[in-house]
Amino acid sequence: MIEETPKIPQATSKRLPLYYRFLQNFSNAGKKRVSSSELSEAMKIDAATIRRDFSHFGALGRKGYGYDVQYLVNFFRQTLDQDEETDVALIGVGSLGNAFLKYNFQKNHNTRIVVAFDPKAPNEGKEMSGIPVFHPELLEEKIKEYGVELAILAVPSRSAQEMTDQLISMGIKGILNFTPVRLAAPESVRIHTIDLSVELQTLIYFIKTDEKDSQL
Template sequence: MKEETQRVPQATSKRLPLYYRFIQKLANEGKERISSQELSEAMKIDSATIRRDFSYFGALGKKGYGYDVRRLLEFFRKTLDQDEAVNLALVGVGSLGNAFMKYNFEKNHNTRIVVAFDPNAAEEGTMSNGIPIFRPELLEEKLPDFGVQMAVLTVPARAAQDMTDRLAALGVKGILNFAPVRLNVPEGVRVHSIDLSIEMQALIYAIRNDEKNSQTSI
């Protein structure tokens, strides 16, 4: 994502791809303009939150008119660097890693997995879904050949910090971490962690809380 003139909160940054995906859908449907209230109702995001998010990037809309869909689409495409491909490394080709390789981000986003590392790979390397897979001990030798900027980490918790240290030392600037452990990284490296068990527990809590509120209102 390109650097902005003012610091954008992380919560806003995480919503930008959601806005882009939805605006892209509107453009494909031929819609020319939309208000923050219409966006709010369609995306289930408070309209005040949408206006605040958009305000970090200047005057994206006009009072009484709303937002021009094509202008928003072009803005988010440039802001999220959708025209510039980002090469990813996948570290850990287990069940989750295999799913990523079969999906590959390039089909729907501007990112693509170009190389993977897994301890079960053949010593000379192997190919899967058009992606070369090497053993982790070859990381320092092979990774520089692929112009990798980011990595997806799907390794056991015990191996996550060591792999993170090695990736950071090789110049990787962003890590999407699926290992259930908090990672320490040097300044200039960003980590976004996704703990599937926590997400599931949060979903269960939300469902049960909705059920309780529904029973209370009867």
């Protein structure tokens, strides 16, 4: 997980996994060094933003040379703790949850769903996409058994806060929330909310704004 400090802005922290992914792509393609302009073109992020983000970590590159690709891959791997696997619990196996199970994250980085919960699952559990799925009645038992500290929340809005309270009481430290509910939690628990409807509305807004600007 990303260790945020007061020196690293939250916006920069959120871009670190993207830098790591694109730098891995450059490394896999055999590229030895890369400039901020090349990263900018590949990632569609302003080059000045990339240089500013990197400056928070000291001298990662050299003027006139650019950045050593393998050095940056190693640096961001260590910064993001990519050498250590993180197990995740999935709460809710509806359409979205089922998509998560089929994708799973370990294919692309160091996180993986190891256990899931859904009201339609039998108490003895069942397997979906190679992942054991249990009824929520076994939540506390299985969270302890699998030792997970992170959860993906993909449940109906009406049960989101109640489920969050349960997870927190069981020692969960981070929740990736895919419900539109703004969840209440103590400061010691990190919650990231991804509201797909809001993201879509934001996209539509920007498209319409771009169309209006092009007509001026």
